[in-house]
Amino acid sequence: MRDVAIIAFAQLPAVRRDTEREEVELVQPVVTAALAQAGLDRRDVGFTISGSCDYLLGRPFSFVAALDAVAPWPPIAESHVEMDGAWALYEAWARLQCGDVDTALIYAYGKSSLGELPDVLVQQLDPYYLAPLGADAISLAALQARALLDSGRADERRLAAVAARSRRAAAANPCAQRRSRREVDELLAEPYLVAPLRKHDCPPISDGACAVVLAAGDVARRLVPRPAWIRGIDHRIEPHQLGHRDLTRSPSTAEAAARAGAGPDAAPFDLVELHAPFSHQELILRDALGLPTDDGTADGIDDGDGGDGPAINPSGGALAANPMMVAGLTRLGEAAARLMAGDGRRALAHATSGPCLQQNLVCVLETDGGAP
Amino acid sequence: MDVLSAPYVLEYTYQRSTGPVIGRFLTALRDGRLEGVRTTTGRVLMPPLEYDPATGEATGEPVPLPPDGVVTTWAWVATPRPGHPLDRPFAWALIRIDGADTAMLHAVDAGAADAMRTGMRVTARWRAERTGSILDLACFVPVAGEAP
Structure with missing residues (x-):
């Protein structure tokens, strides 16, 4: 190669x-x-x-x-x-x-x-079984979120913690759109948009x-003095029909990660950029990538606040800004930009496409020579 | 500064063939019946597909299925959008029809969110005038006595 x-x-x-x-x-x-x-x-x-x-x-x-x-x-x-x-x-x-x-x-x-973005996104769906129902992206994501909550591997508080962490990180990112700080309890007091998802669980x-x-x-x-080398890159896809998949898992992410050199035995990462348009999807992706879903800090959601794991979505991620067709490439760019600036030596970047994490791309980036 | 704008409607008015498997399923819907399809490994796909996602093999014989099933996950829509199947608050659900190994998406007319739970049984409500569309199923409704 x-x-x-x-x-x-x-x-x-x-x-x-x-x-x-x-x-x-x-x-x-x-x-x-x-x-x-x-x-x-x-x-x-x-x-x-x-x-x-x-x-x-x-x-x-x-x-x-x-x-x-x-x-x-x-x-x-x-x-x-x-x-x-x-x-x-x-x-x-x-x-x-x-x-x-x-x-x-x-x-x-x-x-x-x-x-009307929800109506436009319906057009990406199967034209016989899904599109005639007008099944918008937020509704489909809500089905996935419920399945994850039912599995016992997450609760609504953890979803809100992902959203709160995203907003804290986004406050330092001038390109993010949703940058106001909100605390978990404040977020949980909001009404449902499509239950069990609230507005903060969904991308802008x-x-x-x-x-x-x-x-x-x-x-x-x-x-350039410090290129961000692509050490591995791969993408995998799953069946389109949601009822043919276990929505609480992302085997395509795990497979792409293994082939990109980010499998279970991979060396640790300094930072991770995940393209998770919905809060619960970050937890599903972390699980598939073997990243800690609980780093021991108060909210269990690492943001460099003393946990052991890598910094997750230091940009704020797709919950803070989600231009369609752009937000995935932005994850790779954000991760590389941080490495090129000397802010870490090894990064994992991920992009997704399709309803409920149907397709996933994983990229491992590294700089030469470690710290600047 | 004035921002000028103009309406623009994008349409693709094609006629498509639905093929032997989906076409048969839609014909069964028009007749008020549910029909899955059996794969070479013996699983029953519902809704049916021409090819088994797990093997790539062509699927086989149609499998008549009852209009009843179990909710495997659901989401509550308090404010339906214009394109949604119901104009009052409803649940989306993935429904595993009895005898099938996979689940299908549809709406459940449950009245209120607290009438919904994962694992509840539902049954199909058919539209009186059917055309061979997934919308021939008006929605699913909770089976009596199934309220949580």
Whole structure:
């Protein structure tokens, strides 16, 4: 395998509704900032790929319009996935393994605010058994949350603790959208949205964009002082029908982790970025990844407050900002940015797609040489 | 600054074939019957699929099933959305139909959240006019005497 690293990450502050900018105007600033960080000109990029969703934008082939932001003339080598940008990064990593190009630009964008997001997301479901019922994403997640509560492996207080921890962390992240501190008891006093989920258990609706630059081997070493090397990356999927799965477990995450080198015997991580749009999903993911679900601190939810485990979602995670198609790639970018800044040496990043954690991607990142 | 906006409706008005397995299931719904399908390993999938997710093998014979089952998990919708199957508060549920090894999604018209619990028995309520759709099942309702 060829050594490939994340060498730059840029993102827009997530907002509830960006009424003034078109998609291409969201992409241009993050692409420009990421290339500047990497010290690359647009002409130097070997491969360009994006992740987005036409259903969000209500416009077929919308990614073609966004290409203006990357200057596709003279012609460039370009691809697109109708998925979260984390899967675009996977394709770029695989592309760099071919050996004929050394750099790749990945960007993702999503204006989740343009339509009624719950109704738009119904369109990702099976058209015969699920979509006609209008089964929105929050309702499906609530079925999963109830199954987890019924299993006895979580209670509503632990879900609220995940949300409270996310808000504490997000207060320090200028790109997060939901940044006001709330205590667990305060959150538990709120009414249900779709029981057993309350509003704080669900992600905000966000508009946003982000971009990542990958580089291989010596090119990465030449461009930045501390590349975040991709030591392993894998993604796995489960059956679509929810009633065919054990919703309280994430075997696809466990399998992807094992293949990415983050299995049960893996060395410990300094930080972890999990793409858990719903609070209970963080607990299911931790379980699948063998991360402690109780670190011995008062709320049992580690946020670097004295527990033994790695820092979980120091960015605040998807509960603090969830631009569709962007939030997964953001987890990889956030983890890499922290390593590149010298804030840890080894990180695990995760992205998810589909209802109730149907598909999961796991990436192990490391820097050379330890502390700065 | 004025922000100009324009409405835009995106539609794909395709006609699709439902295929031999899903089509047969939808036909059974139109007739007011539930029908699963047996896999090569002997499991009964409900709702039926053309291929067994566990093996990739084509599924086999249809299996007639009763309109009754057990709630394996549920969620309470206090404020239904316009696209939901009921216009009053209801529960989503995964329902394992008796004789099936998997569960199907549908709505349960239970009146109130405290009438719901995991493990409760429910039975189908059929729509009078059926067209061959999952919505031919209006919803499920708690079996009498099953209140917690």
